[in-house]
Amino acid sequence: MARAATLPRLTWQSATLTQVRRESSTASTLRLDVAGWPGHRAGQHVDVRLTAADGYTAVRPYSLASAAGSGLVEITVATTPGGEVSTYLVNDAVAGNHVEVRGPLGSWFVWDVSDPDPVQLVAGGSGVVPLMSMLRTHGSAGHPAPMRLLYSVSDPEQVLYADEVEQLAHAATVLHTRHSPPGTARPPGRVTPAEVEEHTLPATSRPSVFVCGPTGFVEAMLTVLTGLGHDPERIRAERYGERSSP
Numbered sequence: 103m104a105r106a107a108t109l110p111r112l113t114w115q116s117a118t119l120t121q122v123r124r125e126s127s128t129a130s131t132l133r134l135d136v137a138g139w140p141g142h143r144a145g146q147h148v149d150v151r152l153t154a155a156d157g158y159t160a161v162r163p164y165s166l167a168s169a170a171g172s173g174l175v176e177i178t179v180a181t182t183p184g185g186e187v188s189t190y191l192v193n194d195a196v197a198g199n200h201v202e203v204r205g206p207l208g209s210w211f212v213w214d215v216s217d218p219d220p221v222q223l224v225a226g227g228s229g230v231v232p233l234m235s236m237l238r239t240h241g242s243a244g245h246p247a248p249m250r251l252l253y254s255v256s257d258p259e260q261v262l263y264a265d266e267v268e269q270l271a272h273a274a275t276v277l278h279t280r281h282s283p284p285g286t287a288r289p290p291g292r293v294t295p296a297e298v299e300e301h302t303l304p305a306t307s308r309p310s311v312f313v314c315g316p317t318g319f320v321e322a323m324l325t326v327l328t329g330l331g332h333d334p335e336r337i338r339a340e341r342y343g344e345r346s347s348p
């Protein structure tokens with residue numbers, strides 16, 4: 103009987119965890135060794151499948167954090183309270199464990215070094231993960247166009263890739279929703295339209311815009327960005343779930 107053609111990246115592959123790094127009290131970066139990994143584009147994700155001893159399986163998508171062209175397959179997972187897969191990957195997974203992955207997946211929420219335009223990234227919580235892949239790809243290529251990050255996160259302890267974000271200096275703005283760092287003038291709170299305007303590239307510079315985070319955050323940012331005159335055709339968004347804005 104004829105079998106349906108299968109794209110290699112849609113086939114489940116065995117992967118070995120080779121490194122687990124703590125990013126915060128609730129998030130870890132996991133490096134995976136995937137035989138025959140074809141490489142990925144910044145912004146893509148993989149599906150991760152876990153299988154229990156009784157055969158029960160759970161599949162969740164996770165964005166790739168590593169730079170395109172690096173050859174590294176790294177995901178960063180933040181725990182969802184009570185979450186089945188995220189709490190296992192963050193709290194229990196150790197180097198040497200095996201999981202299954204398929205991917206890289208996604209062809210729309212991606213940034214390539216061939217894009218000559220300025221880029222504005224807008225992250226809510228763990229939505230910073232695919233945007234960090236873009237920043238790393240941009241940095242390692244020495245791309246001449248500006249790439250800026252506006253990052254909304256609950257408190258300073260939850261900032262992912264804190265050292266790298268700090269090194270971005272003028273290219274990154276971190277705003278806290280629940281607790282601000284000591285000594286900062288801004289009280290904690292959701293990002294306001296005025297702050298988006300202040301800390302992002304102007305619509306007149308026609309940047310490519312990528313927004314990623316919980317659904318409520320993404321919807322709020324899309325409303326603000328289009329209100330500031332950004333062309334909806336130049337805005338790409340990825341929604342992680344139903345949690346309210348970080």
Ligand SMILES: Cc1cc2nc3c(=O)[nH]c(=O)nc-3n(C[C@H](O)[C@H](O)[C@H](O)COP(=O)(O)OP(=O)(O)OC[C@H]3O[C@@H](n4cnc5c(N)ncnc54)[C@H](O)[C@@H]3O)c2cc1C
Binds near residue numbers: 163164181183
């Ligand atoms: C394209 C894509 C890329 C993603 N990339 C990442 C990533 O890089 N890092 C990362 O940490 N997560 C990422 N996610 C989210 C991830 O896929 C899971 O949804 C998340 O880890 C929760 O899975 P879980 O099994 O732990 O929770 P579940 O057991 O599925 O859910 C537990 C409870 O939490 C609720 N819930 C589920 N998901 C969420 C959520 N996202 N927000 C709020 N409540 C939720 C459920 O309704 C349920 O009540 C991505 C999602 C998508 C669609």
